[in-house]
Structures are given as C-alpha cells and as structure tokens.
Amino acid sequence: MSGNVIGLTAVAVLGGCAVALQGQFMGVMEKSVGTTGGIFINYVSGALLAIVLLFTLRDGSTKAWMAVPWYALTAGALGLVIAGSIGYTASRLGLTTAFTIIVGTQFIVSLMLDQFGWLGATARPADFTRLTGVGAIIFGVWLTSK
Template sequence: MKIIVYVLALIAGMSLSLEAAIGGALGENIGELESTYFIFIIGAMATFLIALFFGKGDVKQITKVPRWQLIGGVLGVIYLAFLIISVNLVGVGTAVTAVIIGQLVMSMIVDHFGWLGTPKARFNVNRLIAGGLLIASLFLIL
C-alpha cells in the first residue's frame, strides 16, 4: 500500500515541475504575479468542482479550526510566485532543485520538533547526508 503513496508523491513532484514551466511561460506573457493569480483561480475552480462531487469533508467546520491552519493559502501563493519568478531567471531544473532543498530542510525541522501536530522524527546523520547531497545537486545542475 505504501508504494501507492510513493507513486502519488512522485506524480505530485512531476506536476510541480510542469506547473513551474507553465507558470514561467505564462508569467513572461502576462506577468509573474498575474500568472500566480490565474493559476490559483483555475486551481480553485477545479478543486471546488472535485470537492463538490467527491468531497467527504465538512466545510462548515472551517470556522472552528485554529486560525494558523488557514495560512496554507498564503504559503501557496508565496511558493508559486517565487517559483515562477525564479524559473524565468534560472530555469526549471535549478529552480525546482532549490525548492526541493527548501522543502527538505523545512521538513526536517518540522519533523525534528514535531511542529504543527506532526510526529517527531529526530534529525540524524542520514538526514544530514541527504541534505548535503541535495545541496550538492544544486551545484551540479547549475
């Protein structure tokens, strides 16, 4: 069963690279921030339709959740806008590699301290080596 999760995560990563390239191209034509806006609008409409027909949650609970749980949308805008800007400056491969390094570093910090309700996974030598190899990959892909 875990293999399905890994395949889905792999597909998600591949989708991000395509999104970066598409957003970069759109950004060159209409502007980076405008591109970010339209990508989010189209994504919101698609998510609305998917949730409408397949969602099993209770959106009414949104008023009862801690406010910090709503910051994801802002972080998504920051991520996408900076990605689109960097793609147009350094290319998809370099930009996405830097994004992956940022994701890994922050993920290890969140895991180590168990922030935001996640299970703790202590920082260790293997994680240090993995981070170092990813940083080396950034220099190799330049």
C-alpha cells in the same frame, strides 16, 4: 514494498510531475502576463477545480473546517508565494536551478519540522542518515546552480 507504499509513492511521483509541469507553465505565463497574472490564472483555475471536487465528493463539513488550526489556514497564502517564486525564478534561472534550490530548501525546512515536531508535525529525529541525505541534497543544489 507493500501495496500502500507503492500507492503512496505513485501519488508522490504524480505530485512531483505536476510541480515540474506547473513550474514550466508558470514560467511561460510569467513571460506573457507577469508573475501576478500567472498567479491569478493558476489560482482561479485551481479554485474552480477545487469547487467542483468539493461539491462532487462532499468532502468535509463547515463544522470540521472550524477545527483547523489557524496557522494551517495560511496554506493558500503560502501557495501564492510558491507559485510566484516558481514562476519568477523558473523563467530566469531555468527549471533545474530554480527547482533544485526550492527542493533543497524544502528538505531543510522539512527536516526542522520533523526534528522538533513544529506546527503539528509528528516528531521524527534528524539522525545521521537523514542529515547526510539533506547534506547531499544541499551539495546537489550547489552543483546544479554553478
């Protein structure tokens, strides 16, 4: 693997670890302060960090932000759905089952976005290998949820 692939893989692994930990923490908060309270704590703490990073890194200008497609601006609202669904389901189904269903669904939607190049995605055909991989993941969802 080239250095770039190794670095990108490391970032993806870090993100995967963060998602699993966030799921656990959201489940803990859901039990104490409810789903809405957990979402609030999650996003306020994330917003504070984002503000610090924005001013520290001086990442982008207001002009550049105006060029963002309207549908991409729903990412924050989708984040609320993600955090809420993780907090609500992880504490009820367990982390493994909740995340297996969530990740399985992510693969199905990702496959469709790639196949059709929807919402700005680069079109990447869903060949037999990719379809088999997603099928195996769906089978894993079924096995894990039993």
